Amino acid sequence: MDxxxxxxxxxxxxxxxxxxxxxxxxxxxxxxDWDMPADDGPTGEKGAESEARLDALISFSTxxxxxxxxxxxxxxxxxxxxxxxxxxxxxxxxxxxxxxxxKAFFLDVWTVLFAEEGVDLWKPYMMGPVRRAVMGNFIFYMxxxxxxxxxxxxxxxxxxxxxxxxxxxDYNYDMETFTPTLPMxx
Numbered sequence: 703m704d705x706x707x708x709x710x711x712x713x714x715x716x717x718x719x720x721x722x723x724x725x726x727x728x729x730x731x732x733x734x735d736w737d738m739p740a741d742d743g744p745t746g747e748k749g750a751e752s753e754a755r756l757d758a759l760i761s762f763s764t765x766x767x768x769x770x771x772x773x774x775x776x777x778x779x780x781x782x783x784x785x786x787x788x789x790x791x792x793x794x795x796x797x798x799x800x801x802x803x804x805k806a807f808f809l810d811v812w813t814v815l816f817a818e819e820g821v822d823l824w825k826p827y828m829m830g831p832v833r834r835a836v837m838g839n840f841i842f843y844m845x846x847x848x849x850x851x852x853x854x855x856x857x858x859x860x861x862x863x864x865x866x867x868x869x870x871x872d873y874n875y876d877m878e879t880f881t882p883t884l885p886m887x888x
Contacts, residue, residue: 754818755826761813762830764871765882771867773798777842778863781849782856791849795842802838806831834870841866 764770777798780790810831814823845862849855868875871882 754821755823758813758817758821758823759826759830759885762810762826763885764834765874765885768882770798770870771880771882774867774870775863778845778866779859781845781859781862784849784852784855787849787855787859788846791846795846799835799839799842802831802835806835830872834872837869838866841869 773794777791777795780787780794810827814827817823841862845859845866848858848862851858864877868877872885874883874885875881876883
C-alpha cells in the first residue's frame, strides 16, 4: 500500500475514470438536461399509495401502546420467582399473547386484504403483527420453561423480559430509559 500525505493529493476537478467531471450533466441540478424523477406530490397517485401505506403502518405499530410494556415486564419478571411466579406469569402472559395472536390473525389481516389497489401491505403485516405474535409466544414460552429452574430463572427472566419487550416494540426500544423509540419509517 502506498503511503501518501495530504499534500501529495490535489483536487483538480477531473476524475480519471470519467473524464472531466464538469462535462457530466446528469448530476448538475442547475442544468437544463438534468432529469428529475416525477413526483406526483401528496395528492397524486404515488402520494395516495404512500398515504394508505403509512396509515396501515401506523395501525400495525405499537409505538403508542406504552401501557403494554408494564404488563410485559410484570409477565416476564414474575418468572424470577420460578414456580411461584407461574401464578402471575401464565394467566397474564396467556392473555397478552392470545390477544396479540387474535389481533394479528383476525383483526389486522383485514387491513391487508382490503387495502387499496396497488398498496402492498403483506410485508409490513408479516413483519409487524404476525412476527410479533409468533415471536412473542416463542419468547414467552421459553421464559416459562427456563423459569422452572430455580436460581437460573433470575437471570433468564430478566433476559427474556428485555427480549420480549423489545420484540413487542419491533426492536424500536431504548433499553436504558425503558421507553419505545420512534420507528424508522416514522
